[in-house]
Amino acid sequence: MEYLVLAINAMLISNLVLARFLGICPFLGVSKRLSTAVGMSLAVLFVMTMASTVTWMVYHGVLAPLHLEYLRTIAFILVIAALVQLTEMAIQKLSPVLYEALGIYLPLITTNCAILGVSIDTIEKGYSFLGMLVYAVFGSIGFGIALVLFAGIRERLELSDVPKSWEGAASSLIVAGILSLAFMGFAGLIPG
Numbered sequence: 001m002e003y004l005v006l007a008i009n010a011m012l013i014s015n016l017v018l019a020r021f022l023g024i025c026p027f028l029g030v031s032k033r034l035s036t037a038v039g040m041s042l043a044v045l046f047v048m049t050m051a052s053t054v055t056w057m058v059y060h061g062v063l064a065p066l067h068l069e070y071l072r073t074i075a076f077i078l079v080i081a082a083l084v085q086l087t088e089m090a091i092q093k094l095s096p097v098l099y100e101a102l103g104i105y106l107p108l109i110t111t112n113c114a115i116l117g118v119s120i121d122t123i124e125k126g127y128s129f130l131g132m133l134v135y136a137v138f139g140s141i142g143f144g145i146a147l148v149l150f151a152g153i154r155e156r157l158e159l160s161d162v163p164k165s166w167e168g169a170a171s172s173l174i175v176a177g178i179l180s181l182a183f184m185g186f187a188g189l190i191p192g
Contacts (some may be wrong), residue, residue: 003134005190010135011142012186016114018146018179023114027147028172030102037151039091039098041144043106045137047087048115051080052136055119056129076119084109114143150179 016022023044030040055076063069088106092099099106109115118139122132153175162171 006134007138010139015142015146015183016139017143018183022117023112023143025108026112031147031151031154034151034155036101037147039102041147043087044143045140047083047109048118048140049136050083051115052119052122052132054079056122056132059123080115
């Protein structure tokens with residue numbers, strides 16, 4: 001039951017993008033098309049899960065035993081950068097179309113504060129290995145849900161008749177705000 005609550009919390013209640021406002025750059029940048037949003041969601045799922053796993057092991061296996069906890073952020077950034085490079089090379093080989101569609105936003109996963117935020121959160125909240133895995137996987141699924149919902153709405157807005165002053169970034173930011181408010185409704189899902 002504890003892991004189910006953790007999964008719901010990571011995915012809906014404390015959604016990385018819509019509740020904690022982490023990962024806004026790819027959220028706004030890659031959400032123009034549903035296909036790129038799905039591709040980015042899968043890339044973030046992979047990188048976030050792998051980065052959280054490796055950083056958890058680095059922290060508990062190297063940094064904490066050697067009393068080098070103060071190097072946590074630097075070590076985590078290096079791990080994330082290496083994993084993003086591996087992911088970028090894999091996507092380039094496996095799906096050149098997706099690689100082209102993601103463009104500059106794929107390397108930006110390196111600086112995606114959601115990835116680093118989850119890695120740091122799992123340490124600060126003292127999650128076990130399984131707890132960290134649940135938090136990372138469902139946090140990235142929540143990121144993907146937000147991204148796909150936003151991309152679908154943005155595609156529909158392109159076909160809609162909106163006032164000239166609301167086109168582009170204005171309507172995107174309004175929709176992001178409304179989505180964030182909608183996700184606040186999940187706050188009562190788990191009594192706290």
